[in-house]
Amino acid sequence: MARIGVFVCHCGENISATVDCGKVAETIGKLKHVVLSTEYKYMCSDPGQTLIKEAIKEHNLTGVVVSACSPRMHEPTFRKACAEGGLNPYLCEMANLREHCSWVHEKNELTTEKAIDIVRTQVEKVKLNSALQPIKVPVTKTAMVIGGGIAGIQAALDIANTGHKVVMIERSPSIGGHMSQLSETFPTLDCSQCILTPRMVEVAQHPNITLYTYAEVESVEGFIGNFTVKVRKKAKSLDEKLCTGCGLCTTKCPQKKIPNEFEQGMGMRPAIYIPFPQAVPNRPVIDREHCTYYIKGKCKICEIVCPTKAIRFDQPDEIIELQIGAIVAATGFDIKHADFFPEYGYGRYKDIIDGLQFERLASASGPTSGVIKRPSDGQIPKNIVFIACAGSRDPAKGIAYCSKICCMYTAKHAMLYKHKVHEGKAHVFYMDIRSGGKNYDEFVRRAIEEDHVNYIRGRVSTIYERNGKLIVKGVDTLLSSMPVEIEADMVVLATAGVANSGAEELAQKLHISYDSHKFFAEAHPKLKPVETNTAGIFLAGACQNPKDIPDSVSQASGSAVKVAALFSQNELTREPLVAVVNRMGPPLHSTCVGCFLCQAVCPYQAIEREDIKTRDGKVLKSLAKINEGLCQGCGTCVALCRSKSIDLHGYSNNQVYAEVVALLNEY
Amino acid sequence: MKTGLYPGCSLTGSARDYNESVSALAEAFGLELIQIPDWNCCGATAAHNLNKELSLALPARILALAEKNGLEEIVVPCAACYSRLVVTQHELKKNPELKNRISEVIEMDYRGTSRILNVIEWIDKYIIPLLPEKITKPFNYKVACYYGCLLVRPNKVLNYDRAEDPQTMDIVMTKIGAQPVDYPYKTECCGAGFSISRTDIVSKLSGKIIEDAEYRGADAIIVACPMCHSNLDMRRPDINKYWKTEFKIPVIFVTQAIGLAIGLSPEKVGLKRHFVDVKIS
Known part of the structure; x- marks a missing residue:
């Protein structure tokens, strides 16, 4: 026989100001099987919790209903x-008497009636x-960081420094990302390379870090805690163990007219190349698309x-398989180029360039x-x-959002220009100057007041060439x-920051x-900004939305902590609120008929054969x-199952x- | 297939030269153009500033008349009329309730099935395929193609050419042997309806359009809109007075240029009606 205890919380005045908590407790107390119904000002406080603990023993309760706030707030508290x-x-x-009732209604009879109904259910x-x-799953304590820009670097170093293994995957021949292309950084004008390299x-x-450059994620x-990741190591066409990085090959390569990606097309590179002098690893790769031999x-x-004798023309791509416990996506961003406008x-017009091109012009190594x-x-x-x-x-251009970094780097560009061309x-x-950030607005003011940059509030409708000048x-x-x-x-266009190429494909793999806009989505815009909706995969940097260096680094450290917390456990405990396929003895074994429609609709690939x-x-x-490690308890399979063979623990059909x-029913 | 023709007020008045050149081309290429019987004003710039329903009802009646007369396709040489007709079709397609209401207002069945062509689309579809063997006097001049506003905007509604940097007229010009110049003023404002009320504004704006065409070495400005033409041609004395200049560059309708290239006489394509002498033919 069920013996239920009900505890009605006033939440200070949050609930009691509109709901008659005394009446709720009294009415509920008359229900069948309710052996205790009481009220208290703060159920979540220590005395409130003690009330529950003692009542369980005293009344030999078989179930407890805490009528208070949202379970998202205090369910773990009361379950504990x-x-x-x-x-x-x-x-x-x-x-939930607070968010679902007291906060959204006026004080009157009906509000109390609704509160009673909520508790009754x-x-x-x-x-x-x-x-x-709780479900226990093991943890592989190796993290994978995808992307070797500043966010990926910070995340990898932070995780590695907690003593855990990290595998870093970078698709270009060197790590460093966009930050390695920048000349100076706002708001301090310190040299980007000097702090990054x-x-x-x-x-x-x-x-603790294994670095794979010129490599891409093939499948996840x-x-x-238990990812299997296949990585394609693209053929660099050389034996990395033999290569000393002397660079002789790059100077002798007869093919020298390939637009240099690192210089944003403003310089040329050979077919066998090291992207930039400070590249890590400092070894060349052969660009097979442009190499004369290929x-x-x-x-x-x-x-x-x-x-x-390190060159290997017949080297194939290599697929490696890695066991990974957590993944940090730090794949960065790209920008629109002048040909978008x-x-x-x-x-x-050759003299209309984008912000990254200006960075290369202003860079001492450019x-x-x-x-x-x-x-x-x-x-x-x-x-x-x-x-x-x-x-x-x-x-009208399909980009409604603010790219966030442009106001600051435009001020920096104008300032760098004035520092280099005094009479210019x-x-x-x-449109607006968005300079929120530590010492950011002061920086913009400096550009305007000390460097006499002419700020004009307005849009540019057109640019054309006349007499060798660009008419703006x-x-x-x-x-x-x-x-x-x-x-x-x-003219320098502070073009919109957009998702990196291949972001969509990677998101689908992960x-x-x-x-x-193909930017990766966080699990919650405020309270889970580094988590994704997939457990064990975290975000760092501009793959989520355009971000400056401090924000990217902060988020990277945040994701590293999440990974470290995950790796601090030998086994993962998960809420057991997962779907389950019924099982019974032979000859039926289960009412499941094996149609596997559930497999097709499961958003988490949690259903196996x-x-x-x-x-x-x-x-x-x-x-x-159902794979208990993957199932998120969404219930889609339950709704779809034609033979009603799947049920959700904690939210069964009967419940x-x-x-x-x-x-x-009347009560 | 029969193609309907909606001339609108301009082609029967200030832009008779345009009308003559369109007819001359149709005749030369054996194309049948049937004027929509009992056509009315498209509402032009006035109606849509005063009364939305009226601004849709007027073009809707024209389109309904075309449907009634079995004209599945109509060519609208005037860019302003073209814009009003396409916008109406778009608005009524979007809003079936409004469509029913407009049908009531015009007391005619309106289905919105006619295909509306601007003059460049008409040329592309019917004239370009037959053009190569017809050309007797290649139009070997540098030209500045001036599109104005209504031929390509609003882009979302017209879905025709690139609003910021249109190309269709330039391509037609290359087909008759002309060399289009890189012309940044191709969609700048000519002053439009201020032609009547504020000639000073037209003089200022149209003057810049002409000046840049001359600067780029164009022998002629090519247009496809009666309003653009009257501002750049008829208002030339005002423009020259305003800017203290002596701009002489002629302004020619796209259909006139094609007419000349296939050997039609200047009179036949209406060139004699221009205010600025056309010396290039």
């Missing part, structure tokens, strides 16, 4: 209290609860000149050794225009919306969600089987019926 009182924690339910439900045991070296030398299977079948000059000439020379004729521009929000915050004029067209037509909205025309020598075999291995029947019937 019940466990300490000697009751299986899954025999405790919460009736839970009383009926808890009578059918069964004692459940030591970190890159640390990754390469860390005993499994679940939290195109025409002869050349092999690199092989001839190599002093250690018809009004700015579809990339026709194609112009840090002298600001325009691409068309190498002249130093005397009049330069920066356009913020090129594409961003522009629904810098103009910035902007815009509007000054602070000057009675007067049209403004500037004859510029060079089974994580992504938004309409299980064969019931005779002793000699003959398959009698194939059944669906839900009982709740509905309770609402329909």
